[in-house]
Amino acid sequence: MSLRIHFIGLSETDSALLRRILDFASRQKRDYRSVPHAAEANLLISDFGTRGHEQARATLRDNPAHLLILGAGEELSHPTEHALARPLLVTRVMRELDRIAALIAAGAPPASPGARVAEAHGEYQPEPPSPRQPCTALIPVRRRVTALAVIHRYAWQSRLRKPPSPPAAAQPEAEPRKRAQAHETATPKSRYRALVVDDSLAIRKQLELELRDADIAADFAEDGETALEKAAGNHYDLIFLDIMMPGIDGYEVCRQLRAIPEWKKTPITMLSGKTSPLDEVQGVLAGCSTYLTKPIKHEDFQKLLARVTQWIDAVKQPEADTS
Numbered sequence: 083m084s085l086r087i088h089f090i091g092l093s094e095t096d097s098a099l100l101r102r103i104l105d106f107a108s109r110q111k112r113d114y115r116s117v118p119h120a121a122e123a124n125l126l127i128s129d130f131g132t133r134g135h136e137q138a139r140a141t142l143r144d145n146p147a148h149l150l151i152l153g154a155g156e157e158l159s160h161p162t163e164h165a166l167a168r169p170l171l172v173t174r175v176m177r178e179l180d181r182i183a184a185l186i187a188a189g190a191p192p193a194s195p196g197a198r199v200a201e202a203h204g205e206y207q208p209e210p211p212s213p214r215q216p217c218t219a220l221i222p223v224r225r226r227v228t229a230l231a232v233i234h235r236y237a238w239q240s241r242l243r244k245p246p247s248p249p250a251a252a253q254p255e256a257e258p259r260k261r262a263q264a265h266e267t268a269t270p271k272s273r274y275r276a277l278v279v280d281d282s283l284a285i286r287k288q289l290e291l292e293l294r295d296a297d298i299a300a301d302f303a304e305d306g307e308t309a310l311e312k313a314a315g316n317h318y319d320l321i322f323l324d325i326m327m328p329g330i331d332g333y334e335v336c337r338q339l340r341a342i343p344e345w346k347k348t349p350i351t352m353l354s355g356k357t358s359p360l361d362e363v364q365g366v367l368a369g370c371s372t373y374l375t376k377p378i379k380h381e382d383f384q385k386l387l388a389r390v391t392q393w394i395d396a397v398k399q400p401e402a403d404t405s
Contacts, residue, residue: 085112085186086115086117086125087100087116087117087123087125088119088120088125089127090127090128091133091138092127092129093129096170100170100175101116106172106328114179120145121145123145125147125150125186126141126149127149127151128152129153130151148182149163150164151164151165152170153165153166153168164182166178169310169338171307171310272298273297274298274299274394275301275318276293276298276299276319277302277312277313277316277318277321278302279306279321279322279324280324280327281304285376286302289322289378290302292380292383292384296384296387298320305328307329309323309335310339313339318348320348320349320394321339321348321349322374323370324353325361325365332354332368333364336352336369336370337369339369340369349372351372351390353374354373354375355376361373372390374386
């Protein structure tokens with residue numbers, strides 16, 4: 083089933099992100115694309131609580147279509163209105179588009195002009211169904227959550243997804259204690275923990291070795307989507323973030339991280355093969371702390387680590403004193 087999507091009242095950032103997601107969908111052999119006019123669309127996308135949202139509902143009177151509302155704060159009772167919580171992650175948007183496409187393919191009717199919004203509560207009062215036509219099953223949608231709630235939700239889900247540990251073999255109690263003590267002596271805990279986000283296996287391996295030399299433990303992600311999920315369930319002292327990646331790029335990942343209070347002060351280093359000053363400016367506007375060009379040289383990287391870890395120590399010291 084094809085989706086013809088028209089954006090109404092979205093910000094330039096949201097529009098650009100959704101267009102990149104639609105480009106990604108076309109590479110996955112999905113026939114989803116944006117159209118310039120609402121009359122051509124079978125799906126409208128607007129932002130909750132904005133003038134564009136009101137305009138989208140007004141457009142439905144003349145152009146019946148499904149409506150996807152970004153960041154809706156209430157559960158919607160009309161089956162052709164759909165809500166999508168922020169942040170706009172690639173997999174989350176793709177799942178919702180696939181679900182709506184399946185509904186349209188199954189013959190779910192578009193929003194009718196008779197559906198009205200109750201002024202006091204912002205909820206639909208759908209038209210009563212015809213006696214010959216059963217009422218369409220209402221489709222539950224997610225409530226809007228804050229970025230901080232998303233972090234805790236992902237963290238909780240990640241705990242639930244962990245497989246149970248296999249039962250340990252029966253053995254004398256003194257033996258495992260000796261092994262644990264020997265392991266702690268052989269592998270002392272690293273001073274810091276870093277997240278490396280890059281779709282290149284060679285770069286990830288290089289940074290793993292560089293960080294190991296500096297006594298920094300490393301975790302890895304191949305794309306922005308995975309990086310946000312890992313950040314949701316873990317603590318990192320510093321982040322290395324590639325710019326050009328599949329799905330959402332490094333700039334958008336950085337913006338979404340900076341929107342979350344826990345990550346506002348975390349050092350984020352952008353990695354790129356581009357050397358244009360404009361790229362550095364874009365990184366700064368997105369919220370990165372510093373910028374490193376590829377290929378990465380050992381001396382430059384270690385100097386950067388020395389500066390960043392010195393800053394982390396300076397920030398942590400007052401916190402330790404107050405505690």
